[in-house]
Amino acid sequence: MTTHPDAGVLARYAEGDPALDEANVWSVETHLETCADCRGHLAGHAPDDTLALLERVAAGIDRGIADGPSPVPRRRAWSAASRRWFVVTLAPWLTMTAAVLGCAVLLQLGMPELPSLVLLLAPVAPLPGVAVAWNRRTDPAWELIAGTPAAGLGMLLRRTAVVLAVVVPLLAVAGARTGAPLALMLFPSLAFTAASIALGALIGVRRAVLVLAAVWSLAVVLPSLVTSELPVVLHPGGAAGWALAACAMAALTAARADLFRRLSSGN
Amino acid sequence: MRTISAAETAPATYAWAVHAEQLRVKAGRHLAVDGLDLRLQTGVHGLLGPNGAGKTTLMRALATVLKPSGGQLTLLGETVSGRADLRRARRGLGYLPQDFGFYPRFTVREFVEYMAWLKEVPKPAIPGAAQRAIERVGLTAKADAKMKTLSGGMVRRAGIAQAIVNDPQVLLLDEPTVGLDPEQRLDFRDLLADIGVDSCVLVSTHLVEDVVAACTDVILMSEGKLVFQGGPEALIAHGDQGDAGFSPAERGYSALLRRHRGGVA
Incomplete structure (x- = not known):
């Protein structure tokens, strides 16, 4: 810190004495910036017209603040999140997935002679949500978003993660209610999600989902419903293969x- | 006002902000842009052309939304045709599509901030950048209104705000003046001139007088090909008293199109 200027210099500075040379003014100002005591002394030396001017400025600023728009209230993160795209667009699809899984649980509990419907449906459960996640038919702002640097695999994976964050707990609950092994509930659904994205690189995720869901229903779900036997791919030993x-x-x-x-x- | 970073004042390492050579872009199965050569520098460029000339398809290709099916396209010195990495070029882009969708429950501020986040504006700078963009388009009073409550002209101005929120070096505006009243159009021209001082702005429109009033350069397209590129005076100089149109610029526009069709046929 610089040395305190003496009271005489401070008084001349406060009055704006033109005889005070520039070097002195600079040193006083540098010192004032860091020394609260000297700023207090300076206020005592200020002439009346300066004080009146400061008063007027303060009143003007207060009036401006009172008349102007109020500050933007701090938003809570969840209030913006609740209006996000996925709530509006994804919610109905995820609700439908939950409803179908719920029906499968009830059916299985009511008719134990059938092969486990929950196990048969688990692999394709995340697919409706994945198909909607990054799609020009369901995202109204697709054209704006498609031209941004954030568009790409990262965005698709982020949106898929939102879908999985809802579907995976649902599958875990459904598996727990029906006693199906957890690994056989989760690994096939993750494999199908990853496969639809990988195939989506070539033909588009929506088409990939349609193809995979059709193949699974025709090749596995239908035959096992007809024969009333769980397909060999869903036997407990298959979990490692799915992973x-x-x-x-x-x-x-x-x-x-x-x-x-x-x-x-x-x- | 905002602080200007060293990166913004560094000299550019490319000759043209937008450089297309024999660019071909398909809209569905139809080849909408067919062998277009285009070089754009800093300034405001007006893109004119009849309906179906390929203006929107060209805009989408320049915005890196559509993949060109042939030719070379370079934006800000980065190749964006083929399977190149688009991230760097996209950071310097602002794009307003012709009919853009939005999330109706977002407020204007949330919409602009969300777009700023997608454009990878540094997180601490996002609220300030969004506020500044909203003020520049004159939507301050509506900043916290939901998008679904806005009128058509206000939605368009919110769209312009999201396009300029990242201070783009290449700004692409597809029919930005649709739905703006005459006074807003004048404000918009001032905004264009302001942005055009240090960025390359391409405005597609069918209003010839907008182009003459606000643009430093006119580009005329027809059937996917470049017909004319030059200053507004050069466009006016092409017209005669006998050509269709109410203003000298409109006569120049119709004369050039007629000559192009005559040459092709």
Whole structure:
């Protein structure tokens, strides 16, 4: 800190004495910036017309603040989140998924002679949500978003994560109610999610979801309902295979990340 | 006012902000942009052309929404045709589509802030950038109104605000004056001139007088090809008393189009 200027210099500075040379003015100002005591002394030296001017300015500023728009209230994060796209667009699809899973649980509890419907439906449960997640038909602002640097695989994965965050707990609850093994509930659904994104790189995620869901229903769900037997792919030993498939599909997706930079016409 | 970073005053390492060579872009199956050569520098460029000339398709390709099916496209020195990384070029882009959708429950501020976040504006700078963009388009009083309560002209101004929120070096505006009243159109021209001082602005419109009043450069497109590029005076100089149109610029516009069609046929 610089040395305190003496009272005489401070008084001349306060009066705006033109005889005070620039070097002195600078040193006084530098000192005032860091010394609250000297600022207090300076206020005591201020002439009346300066005090009147300050009074007028303060009153003017107060009036301006009172008349102007009020400050924007601090928003809570959840209030903006509740208006986000996924609440409006995704909520009906996720509700439908929950309802279908609920029906499957009830059916299975009511008719134990059928093969486990919950197990049969679990692999395709996240797919409706994934299909809607990044899609020009369901996202009204797609054209604005498709041209931003954030668009791409990262955005698709973020939105898929929102879907999984809802569907995976649902599957866990459904599995717990019916006594189905948890690994066989989760790994196939993750494998199908990863596969729809990997296939989506080539034909668009929406089409990929349609293809995968159709193949699964025709090749596995229908035959097992007809024969009343659980298919061999859903036997307890298959969990490791499903986990492996999920990892392989995820790796394939990561390797083709550049294909997601534009929203393809398939979406 | 805002602080200008060192990156903004650094000299550009490219000759043209937008450089297209033999660009071909498909709209569905139809080849809407067919062998277009275009070079744009800093300034306000007006894109004119009859309906179906390929203006919107060209805008979408320049905004990196559509992938060109042929030719070379370079934005801000980054190649964006083919499978190149688009992230760097997209950070310097602002785009207002012709019919843009939005989330009706968002407020104007949330909408602009969300777009700023998607455009990877640094997080601490987002509220300030959004407020500034909203003030520039004159929507301050409506900043906390929900998007669904706005009139058509206000929605369009909110769209312009999201396009300029990241201070883009290339600003693409597709029919920005639709739904603006005459006074707002004049304000919008001032805004364009202001942005055009240090960025490349491409405005697509069908209002010839807008282009003559607000643009430093006119681009005329027809059937996916470049017909004319030059200053507004050059456009006016092409017209004769015998050509269709109410103003000298409109006569120049119709004369150029007629000559182009005559040459093609």
